[in-house]
Amino acid sequence: MPWNTSKPSDGAPADVALIERSWLRSFELHRLDPGRGEPPRVLTTSALKDHREPMACFMRIARGGMEALFGQIRDAGYVVLLADTLGVAVDFIGNPLFDQDWRRAGLWLGSCWTEEKEGTCAVALANLEQRAITVHHAEHFRAPNKTLTCSAVPIFAPDGRPLAVLDASAMESPDDRRSQHLVLQMVQSAARMVEDANFLHEFEHHHVLKLARRRDFLEVSADGMVVLDEAGRIVAISQSLREQGALVAALGRSVEEVFDHRFEQVADAARQGGYPLAMRHLPTGTQCFALVRPPRRRPSAAPAQASPSMAGADALQAIAGHDPQMQTNAQQALRVLDKGLAILLHGESGSGKEAFAKAMHEASARRAQPFVAVNCAAIPETLIESELFGYREGAFTGARSKGARGKIAQAHGGTLFLDEIGDMPQAMQTRLLRVLAEREVTPLGSEQPIAVDVQLICATHRDLREMVAQGQFRLDLYYRLNSVTLELPALRDRADKNALIDSLLREDGRQLYSRAVAITAAARDLLLRHDWPGNIRQLKNVLRTAMALSEGEPVSPEHLPAEIHGGQPPVLPPERMLSLGGVEAQACAKSGADEEPGKRTSLLQALQAHQWNVTETARSLGLCRATVYRHMQKWEIVSPNRLGH
Numbered sequence: 001m002p003w004n005t006s007k008p009s010d011g012a013p014a015d016v017a018l019i020e021r022s023w024l025r026s027f028e029l030h031r032l033d034p035g036r037g038e039p040p041r042v043l044t045t046s047a048l049k050d051h052r053e054p055m056a057c058f059m060r061i062a063r064g065g066m067e068a069l070f071g072q073i074r075d076a077g078y079v080v081l082l083a084d085t086l087g088v089a090v091d092f093i094g095n096p097l098f099d100q101d102w103r104r105a106g107l108w109l110g111s112c113w114t115e116e117k118e119g120t121c122a123v124a125l126a127n128l129e130q131r132a133i134t135v136h137h138a139e140h141f142r143a144p145n146k147t148l149t150c151s152a153v154p155i156f157a158p159d160g161r162p163l164a165v166l167d168a169s170a171m172e173s174p175d176d177r178r179s180q181h182l183v184l185q186m187v188q189s190a191a192r193m194v195e196d197a198n199f200l201h202e203f204e205h206h207h208v209l210k211l212a213r214r215r216d217f218l219e220v221s222a223d224g225m226v227v228l229d230e231a232g233r234i235v236a237i238s239q240s241l242r243e244q245g246a247l248v249a250a251l252g253r254s255v256e257e258v259f260d261h262r263f264e265q266v267a268d269a270a271r272q273g274g275y276p277l278a279m280r281h282l283p284t285g286t287q288c289f290a291l292v293r294p295p296r297r298r299p300s301a302a303p304a305q306a307s308p309s310m311a312g313a314d315a316l317q318a319i320a321g322h323d324p325q326m327q328t329n330a331q332q333a334l335r336v337l338d339k340g341l342a343i344l345l346h347g348e349s350g351s352g353k354e355a356f357a358k359a360m361h362e363a364s365a366r367r368a369q370p371f372v373a374v375n376c377a378a379i380p381e382t383l384i385e386s387e388l389f390g391y392r393e394g395a396f397t398g399a400r401s402k403g404a405r406g407k408i409a410q411a412h413g414g415t416l417f418l419d420e421i422g423d424m425p426q427a428m429q430t431r432l433l434r435v436l437a438e439r440e441v442t443p444l445g446s447e448q449p450i451a452v453d454v455q456l457i458c459a460t461h462r463d464l465r466e467m468v469a470q471g472q473f474r475l476d477l478y479y480r481l482n483s484v485t486l487e488l489p490a491l492r493d494r495a496d497k498n499a500l501i502d503s504l505l506r507e508d509g510r511q512l513y514s515r516a517v518a519i520t521a522a523a524r525d526l527l528l529r530h531d532w533p534g535n536i537r538q539l540k541n542v543l544r545t546a547m548a549l550s551e552g553e554p555v556s557p558e559h560l561p562a563e564i565h566g567g568q569p570p571v572l573p574p575e576r577m578l579s580l581g582g583v584e585a586q587a588c589a590k591s592g593a594d595e596e597p598g599k600r601t602s603l604l605q606a607l608q609a610h611q612w613n614v615t616e617t618a619r620s621l622g623l624c625r626a627t628v629y630r631h632m633q634k635w636e637i638v639s640p641n642r643l644g645h
Helices: 012-028 045-076 096-105 122-129 177-202 239-243 263-271 308-320 324-336 353-363 381-389 426-438 464-469 475-481 497-513 521-529 535-550 582-591 593-609 614-621 625-634
Strands: 078-083 089-093 133-136 149-156 162-170 207-212 224-228 234-237 277-281 286-293 343-346 371-375 415-419 455-460 484-487
Touching: 012 122, 012 133, 045 078, 045 089, 045 162, 045 177, 078 122, 122 133, 122 149, 122 162, 122 475, 133 177, 149 177, 162 177, 177 224, 177 239, 207 263, 224 239, 263 277, 263 286, 308 324, 308 353, 324 353, 324 484, 343 353, 353 371, 353 415, 353 455, 381 426, 426 475, 464 475, 497 521, 497 535, 521 535, 593 614, 593 625, 614 625
Parallel strands: 343 455, 343 484, 371 415, 415 455
Antiparallel strands: 078 089, 078 162, 133 149, 149 162, 207 224, 207 286, 224 234, 277 286
């Protein structure tokens, strides 16, 4: 088999290294006092609602796994918590006889377990490190937590992004850390059960292959799951396979390219009661077995009328074009919209990050509210604080008499787009982190915070992980911003450059000339061979300039800048060396001024061949009509139709 379900043991040395790093961050980065005595913060009911609502569907699925886990460990004095990716406990199960004790210990619904507030703790480390972890007794950073033992395991969404953390905690337990090894395994088992149930729910309308190395255990313990769309393409794999690197390369490929079965055979197995299929993994030649779950039939419903959100979804699909990576980005964006998750767009400068963010806003439930864009690299460092957070009157010299609302407050209810987030000064990173955690902003010169509710979308062309390693970007802010990361490919890597060129010629042509503008094969070939360091922004500028130079006629090589020709002006065949400027100068330098009569003759012959139809003549020579008219005037070529006028 190409995958292996065995996992390395959660040995103490690996845990100790993670815990030591967390202690260091708690001291140096978060500057926490380990002796601070109050229990963890518990959110109010209204604040907790903001964390629970986006997870309502998942929480219903997870509840069964939580109850099963609690049934195994309740008699040992444990509670079970489900936390979101921000460390807030969104669900809780404990023995009601000890409710007051749980609340005092912070093991309660709405409690906040983040490293920036609590220091080293299991929920925070599971979120930050994306791995199972036990934090036992004195390994906790803050003194009030040192009697606790906590084992936490991250849960992942079907696309591999972090979704939640499952935690089992007790207020009393043996001093020996090894006593928690079995508890951690039980939490891992429950987390995987929840993960798989959510995976099956997400793809209930698809064919799902449950795979196992041994047929005997196929029905009770599959090694992993593979999802097929209606065309038989592999569109998702379960986290168990993703963690081991198995079948990741198969995503987007048809099932018959990966296994020795056609999609029709797989669908037949599902229709006939899901009998086990003996399959061979073609890349490795190894044997496995599969049960196929048929797709659940979608409920019939009357056709819905188009809505703004549908229009936004269409806009996302239009931006995605025909490139597989961009199509995947659009699908993932639609799935995570309105879920309360921060979204990070990563891509080279000019790759269309702001346009993608705007389309996401239009597809969201916030589309009627503001979309506020801020370029963090374009604002002077001395002004970025007042620009983002606003200020009261008299907050500083030169401030407006009535103060000003910052960009974050302006985006309340809508979407805040922070472009080039990697260029944000570190002092502002700290303040932004506080805004995201507290959901409120305090303007300069004010002591009264303002509640804000924004969908945050950030973008950068920089490697934030590398910046974190170099101490240039806050680790905790990095984890807050990349709940979902979408990679926007560079233009040179896109598979739909042809379609993009046609789309831009059509859209900008309608703005300039009220119609689409054509392009010659030679000019298209030059565009397709260019590496486009400026990406889509550069392509737009080049085409818009070329359309202006062509005056609405087909875009030809002479309308393109020298950089598109490899840094040199284009060298055209003699019959096309009739344009002005650089091309004509090049021709004269090579052949001398005595070619002028020859070019006049070439143009005259072309006009005669096309019965003096200037449009057809220009098309045959790859020129625009205006250029032909200029040469006719320069060389005193007069149409027979105009003789005597």
